[in-house]
Amino acid sequence: MDQIQLEYRVTGMTCGHCETSVREEVGQIAGVDQIDVSAQTGRLVVMSDQPIDDAAVLSAVDEAGYSAVRV
Template sequence: MTVTEFQVTGMSCGHCEQAVRTEVGKLAGVDGIDVSAQTGRLVVTSTGALDDTAVIAAVDEAGYDAARV
């Protein structure tokens, strides 16, 4: 199991969190997603190594910016 953490900017509410959760959840291999608008953190648990670029693109699709921590 791999845990990867990202800093997400632009989130301000539960709807923002859900949008990120929905898009990142579409990625293959994702087992768990913990996202907080309050802290700006996104923690993704996956079965193997996850492509950072794919996660960042999914967050972008949700309307926010992300960077690996």
Template sequence: MNTTTYAVTGMTCGHCEGSVRAEVAKIDGVTAVDVSAASGELVVSSDIALDDDAIFAAVDEAGYSAVRA
């Protein structure tokens, strides 16, 4: 299993977390998504290697921006 942590900017509440979680969960291979607005962290687990650009695009679709932590 692969686990990668990203720093997400702009999240302020549970709704923000839910938006990011929903978009990232749509990516093929993602098995778990943990998001914290308080820490600004996104932790993605997958059963295959994921392309960072796919994560960045999903977070962008939710209205935020991410970088690999």
């Protein structure tokens, strides 16, 4: 099965700790294989071999203390 890649723009991240917080929350979503997050660019990329619910990702980012929109 092909890898699914979802990209988000995250606002409010300023440092490595911010990246870790987002990575930890999003990493709890079932099916997430890889997470690439950058405070410098405000970019979050979530990869999976199965469909991932946008609402789950947005909720996880919110739980980490930030806001995101799908790009």
